[in-house]
Amino acid sequence: MRHTKLLQSFHTLIITGASSGIGKSFLEHVVSMRTGLTVFNLSRRIPEGIFTQEGLLNFHHISCDFSHREGTFEALDELLRLLSEQGPSAGRILLINNSGFGSYGSFPAPGISRQLEMLDVNVRAPLLLTERLLPLLHARGGAVVNIASTAAFQPTAHMATYGATKAFLLNWSLALREELRGSGVHVLAVCPGPTTTQFFRNAGMQQAILPESVGQSAAQVVDATFCALAAGRGLVVSGWKNKVTSFLASKLPKVFAARLAARVIAHFRPTGKNTQT
Numbered sequence: 001m002r003h004t005k006l007l008q009s010f011h012t013l014i015i016t017g018a019s020s021g022i023g024k025s026f027l028e029h030v031v032s033m034r035t036g037l038t039v040f041n042l043s044r045r046i047p048e049g050i051f052t053q054e055g056l057l058n059f060h061h062i063s064c065d066f067s068h069r070e071g072t073f074e075a076l077d078e079l080l081r082l083l084s085e086q087g088p089s090a091g092r093i094l095l096i097n098n099s100g101f102g103s104y105g106s107f108p109a110p111g112i113s114r115q116l117e118m119l120d121v122n123v124r125a126p127l128l129l130t131e132r133l134l135p136l137l138h139a140r141g142g143a144v145v146n147i148a149s150t151a152a153f154q155p156t157a158h159m160a161t162y163g164a165t166k167a168f169l170l171n172w173s174l175a176l177r178e179e180l181r182g183s184g185v186h187v188l189a190v191c192p193g194p195t196t197t198q199f200f201r202n203a204g205m206q207q208a209i210l211p212e213s214v215g216q217s218a219a220q221v222v223d224a225t226f227c228a229l230a231a232g233r234g235l236v237v238s239g240w241k242n243k244v245t246s247f248l249a250s251k252l253p254k255v256f257a258a259r260l261a262a263r264v265i266a267h268f269r270p271t272g273k274n275t276q277t
């Protein structure tokens with residue numbers, strides 16, 4: 001996995017959720033490539049280990065909980081301030097909207113507050129970040145990468161809100177791509193399938209439900225993303241198994257796809273019983 005030429009075409013990387021999983025893998029790849037990118041990360045936790053690695057000289061962490069609306073506005077103001085004071089004054093910008101989480105259970109479990117937080121993190125934050133950065137993106141050129149999911153291709157009972165947030169992000173990304181066509185700002189929607197990160201544990205499921213043979217690694221998702229970005233594509237489903245299942249799901253009648261997905265996702269229960277925590 002290299003992508004040096006692609007990464008050298010950008011001067012600034014703005015990423016959300018680089019403290020864990022897929023986001024952390026994006027950051028580790030950029031560090032290993034020694035691209036000289038100036039990097040801004042927004043998440044609650046500071047990415048561990050990044051500061052001690054050589055090659056990433058200009059890294060800024062902005063502490064931000066996207067489920068807190070006031071705090072999000074303050075963090076975006078801080079990002080714009082840092083960009084103008086400490087970021088490169090020219091050069092293309094890569095924005096990766098990656099922060100996100102899901103939860104398992106029949107609606108509204110684990111609680112309506114958590115469901116609404118999911119909307120804030122998975123949907124509201126990418127919209128706000130993109131809106132605030134759009135003038136700079138127009139002026140300097142660049143790309144917006146939105147990490148959606150294969151959950152976007154069909155209704156996802158037991159993870160109803162999560163799947164709907166990702167369907168929103170996928171469709172919004174593809175529409176935005178058309179609106180920005182010819183502007184110098186490229187938009188890419190990335191749809192990973194099950195990936196070995198903290199996602200499942202955070203969603204209230206056991207990590208053990210995802211054997212290595214089923215899930216992809218975060219590094220594979222990063223590789224698929226950069227390949228698609230270099231090829232100028234608007235949508236990438238990461239991994240051939242995920243490509244097949246998402247293609248089939250998108251061809252089925254929606255009602256039938258919903259029933260099928262409900263049966264599959266039911267197996268994700270940690271104990272064989274529905275979790276209503």
Ligand SMILES: NC(=O)c1ccc[n+]([C@@H]2O[C@H](COP(=O)([O-])OP(=O)(O)OC[C@H]3O[C@@H](n4cnc5c(N)ncnc54)[C@H](OP(=O)(O)O)[C@@H]3O)[C@@H](O)[C@H]2O)c1
Pocket residue numbers: 016017018019020021022023042043044045046064065066067098099100101102121147148149150191192193194195196197198199200202
């Ligand atoms: N793993 C999968 O199977 C899979 C499949 C398809 C799509 N995805 C998508 O991939 C993206 C990354 O997930 P992952 O698999 O890498 O899971 P992960 O290891 O749990 O990482 C999630 C990241 O999102 C950030 N985040 C969560 N809540 C946040 C909040 N309130 N404010 C700011 N940042 C927040 C976390 O940072 P902090 O905790 O530091 O805030 C963390 O860095 C998500 O959008 C997820 O929906 C994952």
